[in-house]
Amino acid sequence: MQTVLVIEDEQDLAELIAFHLEKEGFHPVVVADGLAGLNEARNNPPQLILLDLMLPGMMGTEVLRILKGAEKTAAVPVVVLTAKGEEIDRVVGFELGADDYVVKPFSVRELMLRVRAVLRRNGEAPKPSQMALGPLTIDTEQHLVTVDGEEVQLTSTEYKLLMNLAERPGRVQSREHLLQTVWGYNYIGDTRTVDTHLTRLRSKLGAAGDMIKTVRGFGYKMEQ
Amino acid sequence: MQTVLVIEDEQDLAELIAFHLEKEGFHPVVVADGLAGLNEARNNPPQLILLDLMLPGMMGTEVLRILKGAEKTAAVPVVVLTAKGEEIDRVVGFELGADDYVVKPFSVRELMLRVRAVLRRNGEAPKPSQMALGPLTIDTEQHLVTVDGEEVQLTSTEYKLLMNLAERPGRVQSREHLLQTVWGYNYIGDTRTVDTHLTRLRSKLGAAGDMIKTVRGFGYKMEQ
């Protein structure tokens, strides 16, 4: 069952949306303000979030920023509801990271279309639970990494960093890109930090450490 | 340069769209009916197609069906323009395979947003982005250059220089131009520097080194 979190303060609208979501086979969870939405999203990450940008208390864009910045919720697609005239570019583009939007007043039908479309896009690539690259083995289900059969203890950051590189072996990823995907959408930090963690990761991986190649001036890549 | 094919019979609207696409940095190609659109799409596949569903002669949905059914064009994302009340579900959903839609009357801004969004989504996935010129192979994703199958280690400047030449084989590029594009717009430096790097590049490329021709008095070019 796919859960959709609806963050919407107008009760009538929220009910209407929930009703239709249910009709479409989703499991809607409705909350009335941004804070509640953040909590719910954190404690029980849904498959998709519908976020009204005009919320009381906390700016909707602020909620969006936090959602995309937090580790647990960064990957959850967000469709925003917005009134005409707001700065959609900023919200949907890279800056805030919404995945789609619907302009008020909208037809419920249109909203459902967008919801389905976004879920379709994001659900397409189910990740394999096991990977093997040379001496390196990653089991995403067990969260287990081995080198030459020996288990390697990685911290969460190291693990995510490794996953990012290993998922697309051969592909060069810039420090900025890694910061975005590993550290979160709008993390602001030193790109040197990536270096540090890379060093730690390499040393922990031992023999497999030099499977991670430095591409000077561009970033890092996993050897194929 | 990203090409967008616009299939639209209302000339005013077509021009408006083309104007804005150009402003956004795309290369618009406009045709007025479905048949011409199919031909153009087949002969010169664009990065995205904007299709008006209300076309004379051939039903827009029919054009869409053919586009999505043909091998060469199936992967090209399509954004449809549609009047309210048409059966959007059918068009956008799995049945016909449009990637997004905009309902007439629409704001140009919204259209551009959708165009950018669709291109972003589709650009993320598999772009083989490989080039081959004789014994030379360049993989931009992996940042890997090979000559006769052997990997060649290039520095960042050498790589950028090679890319500049290889992207437009046959075209002569002046030292000034190369300085601008490789070293940056407001770099101030000696054009002799280009010589130095070219020498290094040629020597590293080994057998493929003399694919880069000197055009005395003008600059350099990549052999076609």
Added chain:
DNA sequence: TGCTAACTGTCAGTTTTTTGGAAGCTTTCT
């Protein structure tokens, strides 16, 4: 709840690699 160990991000010193340009040599053209 308080204590401890582990994890993180930042920084600064060190090492490695790249880079730009100078100078002399070679080729090409007239």
Added chain:
DNA sequence: AGAAAGCTTCCAAAAAACTGACAGTTAGCA
């Protein structure tokens, strides 16, 4: 042959990356 353009070698300076230390934070455990 002389001049102009291009090629090559070399080296100091700059850039990029690596690494270890440190302090703040978090998470686990008693």
